[in-house]
Amino acid sequence: MSLSHSDSYSDRYRVLPGAALDLDAYDADDRGPYTRKKEAVADLQALREQLRALQERFYAWDKRSLLIVLQAMDTGGKDGVIEHVMHGVNPQGVQVTPFKVPTPEELAHDFLWRVHKAAPARRMIGIFNRSHYEDVLVVRVRNLVPPDVWGQRYEQINQFERLLADTGTVILKFYLHITKDEQAQRLQARLDSPDKRWKFAMGDLAERKLWDDYMAAYTAALSQCSTAHAPWFVVPANRKWYRNVVIANILVETLTQLDPQFPQPEAGLDDVVIV
Amino acid sequence: MSLSHSDSYSDRYRVLPGAALDLDAYDADDRGPYTRKKEAVADLQALREQLRALQERFYAWDKRSLLIVLQAMDTGGKDGVIEHVMHGVNPQGVQVTPFKVPTPEELAHDFLWRVHKAAPARRMIGIFNRSHYEDVLVVRVRNLVPPDVWGQRYEQINQFERLLADTGTVILKFYLHITKDEQAQRLQARLDSPDKRWKFAMGDLAERKLWDDYMAAYTAALSQCSTAHAPWFVVPANRKWYRNVVIANILVETLTQLDPQFPQPEAGLDDVVIV
Numbered sequence: 001m002s003l004s005h006s007d008s009y010s011d012r013y014r015v016l017p018g019a020a021l022d023l024d025a026y027d028a029d030d031r032g033p034y035t036r037k038k039e040a041v042a043d044l045q046a047l048r049e050q051l052r053a054l055q056e057r058f059y060a061w062d063k064r065s066l067l068i069v070l071q072a073m074d075t076g077g078k079d080g081v082i083e084h085v086m087h088g089v090n091p092q093g094v095q096v097t098p099f100k101v102p103t104p105e106e107l108a109h110d111f112l113w114r115v116h117k118a119a120p121a122r123r124m125i126g127i128f129n130r131s132h133y134e135d136v137l138v139v140r141v142r143n144l145v146p147p148d149v150w151g152q153r154y155e156q157i158n159q160f161e162r163l164l165a166d167t168g169t170v171i172l173k174f175y176l177h178i179t180k181d182e183q184a185q186r187l188q189a190r191l192d193s194p195d196k197r198w199k200f201a202m203g204d205l206a207e208r209k210l211w212d213d214y215m216a217a218y219t220a221a222l223s224q225c226s227t228a229h230a231p232w233f234v235v236p237a238n239r240k241w242y243r244n245v246v247i248a249n250i251l252v253e254t255l256t257q258l259d260p261q262f263p264q265p266e267a268g269l270d271d272v273v274i275v
Numbered sequence: 276m277s278l279s280h281s282d283s284y285s286d287r288y289r290v291l292p293g294a295a296l297d298l299d300a301y302d303a304d305d306r307g308p309y310t311r312k313k314e315a316v317a318d319l320q321a322l323r324e325q326l327r328a329l330q331e332r333f334y335a336w337d338k339r340s341l342l343i344v345l346q347a348m349d350t351g352g353k354d355g356v357i358e359h360v361m362h363g364v365n366p367q368g369v370q371v372t373p374f375k376v377p378t379p380e381e382l383a384h385d386f387l388w389r390v391h392k393a394a395p396a397r398r399m400i401g402i403f404n405r406s407h408y409e410d411v412l413v414v415r416v417r418n419l420v421p422p423d424v425w426g427q428r429y430e431q432i433n434q435f436e437r438l439l440a441d442t443g444t445v446i447l448k449f450y451l452h453i454t455k456d457e458q459a460q461r462l463q464a465r466l467d468s469p470d471k472r473w474k475f476a477m478g479d480l481a482e483r484k485l486w487d488d489y490m491a492a493y494t495a496a497l498s499q500c501s502t503a504h505a506p507w508f509v510v511p512a513n514r515k516w517y518r519n520v521v522i523a524n525i526l527v528e529t530l531t532q533l534d535p536q537f538p539q540p541e542a543g544l545d546d547v548v549i550v
Binding site: 060082083086087088089090091092094095096127129184188191197198200201202205262263264265266269272274275 | 335475
């Protein structure tokens with residue numbers, strides 16, 4: 001199962017640097033080449049096996065880091081991506097950092113301080129569940145700092161990400177694109193399910209009222225900060241199974257292109273006798 | 276497939292506090308109740324599913340931390356346990372810390388400083404791949420500090436682990452018990468396999484020559500630091516499939532006993548209408 005031959009998942013969903021972005025033009029219901037969910041679920045299984053094998057080599061290779069940034073509106077599926085796409089990847093090579101409301105110590109530093117601390121070391125896959133982009137999303141929508149402060153951050157983010165990229169980190173940023181209707185259904189599902197009701201926070205409804213402001217903030221972030229060295233991808237995410245397949249494909253495409261290799265053995269091992 | 280009814284895996288392999296320990300009396304070839312590897316592999320699959328479900332609740336519960344300490348001689352299987360037992364557990368709830376040769380900054384602090392920093396936060400499962408026990412193992416065997424310094428560490432470790440336990444961390448410490456002959460076979464297998472040869476380090480042979488000294492150091496560590504609040508387990512590890520089943524069982528037994536629950540939902544959700 002694949003897209004047309006010329007079209008990788010990476011190319012199809014990447015936000016082009018410098019291009020005007022219209023999120024409404026991205027179909028959140030996109031199901032790609034799939035007519036049936038079942039086919040996508042089978043493909044995801046195979047992709048996870050590829051990802052597991054590639055990560056084993058990437059970890060042993062010990063030459064680069066991989067940083068995955070996940071951003072979405074509430075219920076967009078950040079946790080689901082971590083659980084379902086990264087399922088089965090060796091936890092020793094993965095480091096997940098959830099970014100919450102900053103602590104007083106974090107607020108006493110520049111906004112990238114806590115982010116830099118969490119950057120993945122060589123050989124590691126770092127996953128940011130939310131990220132420094134909150135500093136141009138909720139911070140902008142909620143007016144937590146003046147416009148001239150958040151206005152500078154797009155360029156500051158680009159420079160910071162360039163540092164990471166220039167020093168060996170491969171960066172992939174995923175915006176999980178759901179519609180406002182889909183969010184309503186997912187919030188309702190949380191309310192209706194005894195095992196999920198605890199996830200429902202009244203605060204989510206307050207954010208939901210600001211949907212259009214958030215879309216404007218996402219549009220600015222994605223269009224100003226999708227660069228060659230740190231691209232954004234708009235991932236159709238109304239269908240969880242397609243969202244997972246898109247991200248798994250982009251990870252497999254990226255790691256395949258890096259072509260990580262097992263290291264060379266020490267010299268002189270041919271004469272070793274173990275006693 | 277189970278042991279006798281009265282005998283949990285936790286009870287069977289726990290080092291009793293204060294008891295004299297004879298590592299030679301532990302059969303590294305132990306295969307428990309299994310006559311065939313295939314049965315154990317099937318059981319491991321089921322145990323991993325139980326572990327996944329228990330971890331989901333443990334993470335949501337957000338009341339306790341779980342710290343897993345892994346120690347073994349080279350090739351003992353620490354990496355294998357992380358890969359095979361934790362396979363499929365949500366990486367968002369797991370944090371693996373490999374402890375390497377200390378950095379100058381780490382050496383400028385007490386030996387527990389870097390360990391405390393890596394302690395798992397509430398709701399997290401922390402896995403130490405090697406640990407503060409190296410400070411009474413390689414450090415003792417190699418005379419890296421004087422005997423009166425490492426001699427104090429057993430009690431310092433017990434006090435430190437008591438702090439973690441008293442403040443909410445459940446601690447499980449696994450010594451993966453292999454024989455010297457089994458290590459020889461595994462080192463030889465690394466030499467002989469093109470995909471694994473890069474893992475072979477000449478330094479491993481130097482450590483192997485000190486096998487008996489290491490056994491004495493392990494015996495001291497396990498007998499002096501297996502406490503009610505932070506027990507050591509001697510895991511038979513010559514058979515990887517049995518080693519994995521033993522650890523998976525102890526994790527499932529421990530988490531089942533904790534009985535983590537999904538949190539209570541916020542009050543007032545019955546009247547919520549999502550618009």
